Structure formats: structure tokens, C-alpha cells
Amino acid sequence: MRRRQDITEMFSTFIQLEQDNFSRWLVDNKLHGSMQRCLDNLAFVSKQEDFWALYWHEHWRLKSSNLARMHMQAYLQEPCYFVSQKTSTLLKDNYHSMADFFQMANAEIEKVIFDFNPQKSSSLKAYFTMAIKSRLRDILRQRKEADICSNWALLRKISKKLLVEALENVGLSTKQISQYRLAWTCFKQLYVQNQPRASQCLTEPTSQLWQAIANHYNESRYQLSAPIPQSTAQIIEQWLNQSANYVRAYLFPRMNSLDTFNTDSDANQTFDLSDPSSRTAIVDMIASEEFQDRQNQISQMFGVLLRAFQALDIKSQEILKLYYQQELTQQRIVQQLQISQPMVSRKLVKSRGILLEA
Numbered sequence: 001m002r003r004r005q006d007i008t009e010m011f012s013t014f015i016q017l018e019q020d021n022f023s024r025w026l027v028d029n030k031l032h033g034s035m036q037r038c039l040d041n042l043a044f045v046s047k048q049e050d051f052w053a054l055y056w057h058e059h060w061r062l063k064s065s066n067l068a069r070m071h072m073q074a075y076l077q078e079p080c081y082f083v084s085q086k087t088s089t090l091l092k093d094n095y096h097s098m099a100d101f102f103q104m105a106n107a108e109i110e111k112v113i114f115d116f117n118p119q120k121s122s123s124l125k126a127y128f129t130m131a132i133k134s135r136l137r138d139i140l141r142q143r144k145e146a147d148i149c150s151n152w153a154l155l156r157k158i159s160k161k162l163l164v165e166a167l168e169n170v171g172l173s174t175k176q177i178s179q180y181r182l183a184w185t186c187f188k189q190l191y192v193q194n195q196p197r198a199s200q201c202l203t204e205p206t207s208q209l210w211q212a213i214a215n216h217y218n219e220s221r222y223q224l225s226a227p228i229p230q231s232t233a234q235i236i237e238q239w240l241n242q243s244a245n246y247v248r249a250y251l252f253p254r255m256n257s258l259d260t261f262n263t264d265s266d267a268n269q270t271f272d273l274s275d276p277s278s279r280t281a282i283v284d285m286i287a288s289e290e291f292q293d294r295q296n297q298i299s300q301m302f303g304v305l306l307r308a309f310q311a312l313d314i315k316s317q318e319i320l321k322l323y324y325q326q327e328l329t330q331q332r333i334v335q336q337l338q339i340s341q342p343m344v345s346r347k348l349v350k351s352r353g354i355l356l357e358a
Contacts, residue, residue, distance in 0.1 A: 003078060008035040010049055011056065011071045015081055020088070020098035022081065031074055034067050049075075053124040057113060073109055079129040080105035087136050101136060108135050126296035142251045151244035152191070152204065155184060158247055166250035167243070179228050180243050183236045186216040210237055308358035316351045319344055 001022045004010045012031035016023045038052075053075055060068035084101035096104075112131045113124065121127050149157065163184055167177045190213050191205050205213070210233035218230040231239075309317065318337065322328045328336070330344045337344075 001078075001081070007049060007052060008032060008039065011035050011052060011075050013077070014074055015077045015102075017099050017102065028070070028074070031067060031070055034071070050122055050124070054118050054122070057116065057118070057124055060110075060113070069110065072113060073106065076109055076113075076125065076128055077106075079125055079132060080109070083129060083132050083136065087133070091137075091140070096140075104136060104139060105132050108132060108139070111135070121300055123296055123300075126300075130297075139251070150203075151241055154244050154247060155187060155240060160184075162250075163243060163247065166247045169250050170246050175226070175228060178224060178226070179231070180239050182220060182224065182228070183213070183217055183231070183239045184243060186213045186220060186236075187240055190216055205237075207233070210234075304358050305355055308355050312351055312354065315339075316347045319347050320351055323348060 004013060004025070009025070009027075012035050013025040013027050016026050035052075038055075056065075056068050056071040056075070059065040060072050080102055084105050085098055087101050088096070088098035109128070109132075112128055112135055115131075116124055116127050118124075160181065163181060164177060167180055172180070187205075191209055214231060214233040214236050217236060221228050221230065309320070312320075315337075319333060322333050322336065323330070330341055330348075333339075333344050334341050
């Protein structure tokens, strides 16, 4: 697969797959026009991709442009593809094809770039490539756990944070989320603690236990900042079953294919870019990308160390240079700088600690 070199292409084209293989680049005309206008209006700025990645990331973060999200989706197509291909090869997952991983990666783009900090890294693509690898593995781990668990085992495994995210994901109101969360808490306190930890198929609570959970719920609801109405055992059982289903849906999101585009205007019509490819070229590019990832990491580490070094006092910088660059002994440094040996030793220890912490 030919990597995109042109800035406009990078931020306006999407991968189309045929089964598990790259087929072609599709161009979204609306995004293409958006990039052309930006390049025309901002002709004086850098034409480097890192600049435009940070530019659109900032607009996406501030929600100042409706197209910023799609520009980000387009820009990160290549890491989504290569990471998905490698994940599929390494994991040999019989339940997910490479195309499944590709759609998962695309669906997670906004979650991953949400934590990107431009002050710590100038390469959004390098950050995303590293982060999406871990994200895909986390999704698979969560899905396999959810798939083999009964509702009650699943509710025992999940955290409060995951439960709330799943409830928010289906659009429940704040009041409903409070009710579901309290019901889950009471369930955990009265039922889950008495069940074997290793069991993934916990049996359904008895009617007596459901009533006890309901009583505990009705007593605990007054402790909330905004008290909620009392409930019955039947309703709480229904809520918990729904909660388990919501969590499964959250862990198994329905993937909307990025191979199809909105057709709300003629500007969204797509056309092909000629792109000869071969399996050998793809393998070579994956190896090249892994090498580049490592080089990016090393470059970022040097950047961090350089900033930390420059923040040191002048005397400490001199001592570090003499000790590490010129490989002078502490005694030679004492003679050259005309300072005491204890001062040299203290500054070396303190400076190393600062650099290591950075």
C-alpha cells in the first residue's frame, strides 16, 4: 500500500478494504475541499503533516470545526490499517478478521486521541500507533470476558466507572443512571461477595435475595444527594439484566463501516486514487513502521532529556558534560572547574536524579 505523501490526501482520503486486504484510497470531496481552502488561506505556514495533525486535533478538541473529526479519522487511516493487520497476524483470533480489527481501530480513534498531549509529543501519529495497539488488545480481553460470563458474573467483574460509561453510552438520564448504579451496588454487597471468585457462570439470585436487595436499595436511596423513588425486587432485577446487556453492547460496539460515506451533498461523492500494491510491500512497510515507531520514541526521550538538562543550573550542566561527554573523572573536574569534590559529587547525584525523573 502506497503511503500518502501529499498533505491534502493525508487529511481527506479513506481506506477501502476488499475482504482483509487494502483495495484503494477513497477521497471525500468535502474534506478535500476543506484542506485545499486551509492550504490556500494559510499558505505561509508549514506544509509538514505534524503541523496539520496538531492543527486539526486542536480544532477537534475545541469542537471549533465540524470537519475536524473527519480530518482526524482520515489522517489516522494508515496506523489503523497496519496495526490491525499486525494484530490479526499475531493474535490469530478466529472470531475477528483483519477488517474487524480495522473497524475497531477506527471506532476508537476519538477515545485514543483524547489523551494526546501536544506538549509532550509532537507526533500525533506516533502516539496513536502505540496507543491503539494496547487499546485493541484491551478490547479483545474485555470482550472475551464478557462473552463467556453470565449476567451476574459480568456484573461482578465490571467497575463502577465501566458501568456508568455503558449507561451513558445508551443515553440514560442522570436519574436513571443513579438508580441503576445504586441497584448494582446493592447487588454487589448482598450477592456477589458470597459467590465463588473463579465462577464465570454465577447462578441467578433467589427471590428472597432479590427482595433483600430491593430492601437494601430502598434504605440506601436516601443517602444520595438527590433521593430517588423506592423500587421493587422485580424492577431491580430488570434493571440489572438491562445493565448487563448495556455493558455487553458497550464492550461489543456495532461498527459502522468507514467504506461508506454520507451522501447529503454532491460534495461527498468519492473517486479513486490509483494505488498499485503488493503483499511484499505491505510486509516491508510494517517492518519500516515498527522501526520508525522506535526512532520516534528515542527522539521523544532525547527531547525530554534535553529540556530537563537545559533547566539545570549552568554549573550542573558543565559538570555533566565533562563527566559524560568528555568522560573526565571527578578529580579532573575538580581541577578544571576549581570547585570542591563534594560539590561535584552532589551535583552529579542531584542532576542524574532530575534527568531520571524527567
